[in-house]
Amino acid sequence: MASNSIGQVFRVTTFGESHGPVIGAVVDGCPAGLPLSVEAIQQDLNRRRPGQSALTSPRNEADRVQIVSGIFEGRTTGAPIALLLANEDIRSADYNHLQNTYRPSHADYTYETKYGLRDHRGGGRSSARATAALVAAGGVAKQLLATADIRIAAFVTQVGSESVSLPLATDPPQLDAWLAVSEANAIRCPDAEAADRMIALVEEARSAGDTLGGIITAVIDPCPPALGEPLFGKLQADLAHAMLCINAVHGFDYGSGFAGASRYGSEHNDVFFNDQGTIRTRTNYSGGIQGGITNGMPVYFRVAFKPVATLMQVQTSVDREGEPVTLEGRGRHDPCVLPRAVPIVEAAAAIVLADHLLRSRMARI
Amino acid sequence: MASNSIGQVFRVTTFGESHGPVIGAVVDGCPAGLPLSVEAIQQDLNRRRPGQSALTSPRNEADRVQIVSGIFEGRTTGAPIALLLANEDIRSADYNHLQNTYRPSHADYTYETKYGLRDHRGGGRSSARATAALVAAGGVAKQLLATADIRIAAFVTQVGSESVSLPLATDPPQLDAWLAVSEANAIRCPDAEAADRMIALVEEARSAGDTLGGIITAVIDPCPPALGEPLFGKLQADLAHAMLCINAVHGFDYGSGFAGASRYGSEHNDVFFNDQGTIRTRTNYSGGIQGGITNGMPVYFRVAFKPVATLMQVQTSVDREGEPVTLEGRGRHDPCVLPRAVPIVEAAAAIVLADHLLRSRMARI
């Protein structure tokens, strides 16, 4: 059934496969009157696109976004905004040998089992290529959020065995400082030294034909109070849903997260105090969300990515008939998707926040 | 806006507050012809209700479920199934002192900020009392799933600093053996020795007026292939959403989860093989889900709970006017919700699975 839309009132529908002529997104529910910068959307697409650094797949996608509806004289009209991205550097022949083979830890087997057939070229609809459409749609959401002074930023905080810790439970986020570092290195880590270690780790894995996973930490700051809807529209639940929709994501936590599970209530509770007229909490183990609703403190969460499944190594598997086969890695792939996933996480979060920003207008008579 | 429903085609809507006359759930979309055992639903409610062991709140709720629609001669008719639970042991006066106070790490402040007023009695709609309605609805889902040979079981695998490890990535689940242990101890841990340590830890925390969090691990086994819908109806995304809707949950991961983030692709990929005519994987780091769709292997995931926010200790906070106040713990509360949360996790998962079981009928012409 229809499952390619996300959001209730600010709703994004994406379409398109890795090796078709075009992918795209329809953003329905964006309020009218928003001045929309195509260039800002393009910048996020550039942060996601392959070929941007030595760490990423050399597939060459200019990823030039075209907006074909919903804008008049530079502003949104309230009509659906359709964004198109041409697929340019397609080499479908790269995938011919996979037509009957189920790649390990890919969606080949499950798509074929569910649908009875599949578009094997580049993974078809299951390809991470589809996240480009999400980033484009997220670019609209980000600009809507900016009108409410909401800012989202994401950072790579773990790659394989290398990690950095951001003291978000106890200190205010330093988004500008962190971004100055993270957007200046190829792995998008907010700690320059850790970035070097992570990059070295990725280079090493690539040389071995191997791949790495990692963790992205996202921060929403400033974030106004009163976003999120009990019981099944809790902000953290919609964020978790959005993050788990991203290819290769295996986990989500917010605030104290999994680490909070081992703490005592007496050390975990966030004490309210009156900060010169504003009610705030001294610590932020709640991650800015209480009862599913933001409390005005920074929102932050982590997203765990498994290592990329496509290896440049020999692997065994089975084909459609259940016969054993041997696979050799081919095509153009990333040894670690984390740096390219940063704008994807931001986009998915922005769509959730935009949805809840609009929903919050209906909370009171 | 309307946010108290979960599920697309098998949709559960809950209503009711902690200290109102009744709470309930409407299950809409359950297929006709399902023989429905009220007793089975009651058993899960009994596993969730307070007062069931020395570890839980002494609030006395019989939690007798009444089904008032959708059943005829013991079978579902296709009409919505409404389940009602009376609130019996209400002591609203226990909460009078909280009328103007924002309890730390509760929803008091956010509800009031969002809605401009709140029902302070027992947390109102934000109370974990609402999860009883979810368990009742989940009981319907479980019985639907049983017709497709789908079984869900959850276990407490961490309480504070005590934890057990279930080898789900490498070995077949032992649901019967684990349940035999977990349902026989007060903490619902599948390892009897760890259970003893966890219980001791909870008793100790209770004595100190303190509270504990922990982790629940859930397993779906057997689980048929082809459940889940790309791109935004991925099974793991809907599971994550459902889990993060549960009170006190701060994290979700599935398969290798957060631990997978530090592994290499070469050690993480699940190799397909032909197991006497059935295609299976040798390991199950994918957690039974690939590309958002089940592959026939067991599905498993973890849910992280923060420690309970209500302490039997003195805490500071502010009131509605921003004035500092001192809070003393009162009322009847759990030092650790994990054992009671086991049927809640199962119920939430069952609702998601029931929804996807029905959705999977529309995948092919």
Next chain:
Amino acid sequence: MASNSIGQVFRVTTFGESHGPVIGAVVDGCPAGLPLSVEAIQQDLNRRRPGQSALTSPRNEADRVQIVSGIFEGRTTGAPIALLLANEDIRSADYNHLQNTYRPSHADYTYETKYGLRDHRGGGRSSARATAALVAAGGVAKQLLATADIRIAAFVTQVGSESVSLPLATDPPQLDAWLAVSEANAIRCPDAEAADRMIALVEEARSAGDTLGGIITAVIDPCPPALGEPLFGKLQADLAHAMLCINAVHGFDYGSGFAGASRYGSEHNDVFFNDQGTIRTRTNYSGGIQGGITNGMPVYFRVAFKPVATLMQVQTSVDREGEPVTLEGRGRHDPCVLPRAVPIVEAAAAIVLADHLLRSRMARI
């Protein structure tokens, strides 16, 4: 699949069968802070309930509504509002002879064909009894609309061959004057003389064991501009949907409606003019809606009801095995549902309007 909810952001879910213990509605998405009068809801239920006049079924339902959630100290809290109505005067035995029989022009055959079984007692879920829950929910919607100065009133304008014409395309509605008449006669017609003729017609039909259909005309005045959403949330489309959900309704038109199909554009266009600073139209063939959005003029529409299918006459049909059977009318039924349907039409319209009133808050940044 789940289909017992109406509305997107102000969403009403109903449940319950004719001969179960209780029917009810959950209103999810009502903004917080609305002072809610249970008595006002009760008044609409009284207008719908059987036994209110000589024209209606003598089934005796007090239809006392109980609100069990979502209200605190007389005001809505933003939590779902559950409304319960006990079924009191149940005589299920009246229906035993219908267990295997398909009544003509009822839902017996289709429910059984779709679901494989049915609750034959009083029509089960297909009974017009379910509209009581709709009226209760509509009572909440009406009170929300009143805060935006939106008023809905409905009138019986045709019963069988007797009809009256309201000059809504050319003149301002006279709601107060019309209601003064319509609510004072048993058929709820705004023209006292026509009411007498209609009542006589109904009495005559009842004596013959026969039944009558008719038309209800509804007016929304005042109605603010900017309600309704292109393309598939057009106000007239959502009104049509809501009306066609009411039992026995076979048609809907708005503005010039079916009559407009035979007119020329030159006589049908509504000319804008500046009415002392307000832009209005000289005529209102558009029925207050243009491009799916209200223009500030009164909204009006008609709803056609087929004659009641339950006759106090002998009829032929078939049973479950396809054998011919003879049916005698029994039970307690209305010869004409129009007067009782007036509050149902108002309630359904109110729910649609409440939904769009909230949605309209998201139109602009």
Next chain:
Amino acid sequence: MASNSIGQVFRVTTFGESHGPVIGAVVDGCPAGLPLSVEAIQQDLNRRRPGQSALTSPRNEADRVQIVSGIFEGRTTGAPIALLLANEDIRSADYNHLQNTYRPSHADYTYETKYGLRDHRGGGRSSARATAALVAAGGVAKQLLATADIRIAAFVTQVGSESVSLPLATDPPQLDAWLAVSEANAIRCPDAEAADRMIALVEEARSAGDTLGGIITAVIDPCPPALGEPLFGKLQADLAHAMLCINAVHGFDYGSGFAGASRYGSEHNDVFFNDQGTIRTRTNYSGGIQGGITNGMPVYFRVAFKPVATLMQVQTSVDREGEPVTLEGRGRHDPCVLPRAVPIVEAAAAIVLADHLLRSRMARI
């Protein structure tokens, strides 16, 4: 809020404005494995496109549909199907004089009031141009329906004062015979003589710079039983909603419709009988739907269109400042949209039916 999608499980989202570069539709939820003929979709677009006969607007749109996703080797894959249509013969300058003017009975005033700005070129999103995307999506739905032996056909049965009557309540539909006539004349009327009179009427209106409305009657035959979902997914309700979403539609009825309102129950009830093993009804005043669910008899309904609002005559109106203005008809417009609306009605109905065909798979365990 997001309102440009129709359908719950087979969901169509459209986008694009009259004078943008492209319009399109995304069909999400079409089952995998459907062989899809682009040519069949194109044929319906050809029936809708302008310039097809002397009666229609001379705007020259080839309306060549391009499918850019969701198809692999000629069959649907389960992924969303995106259909694009270029806007070719755009003459935006034709609309410059309307920039500040509210055309009578158009959406100019309401769009501007709702959104604060509007794309005045050709009506922007409110243009009937958007129905081309609906027809394209409906072409997918029709092909899905064909696999279940469901056929939809629509006919012009009234234009202005000229009408024909189809005996659908009493006799089996003659779709082949009717289509042979209707698709062979410019007005798409199933009665050749009436067609001549209608065509003459349209020519006359056009000469006078005037326009005409009319009625389209649609038939679904064969139509299987068990489609439609109580209470708020009744088939007639979803059909009504879909029809009222079409530009210029002011009314919908099904079965006996408005005419049924003046009949007695004794003459209106459809008597069941056993037709050689199949349960059927002797008459079909129910229009093939009882209790919201199809009964296996032909479904039929009527759709009323108001006369086209764009006249080639001088009209008065006001501008944005409320100043009186005079409008002269310009641009390329139809004097009567009925013949072009026939495939639109079919497409909208097909989308509703496709949705319910899939939903019906979930009715029973």
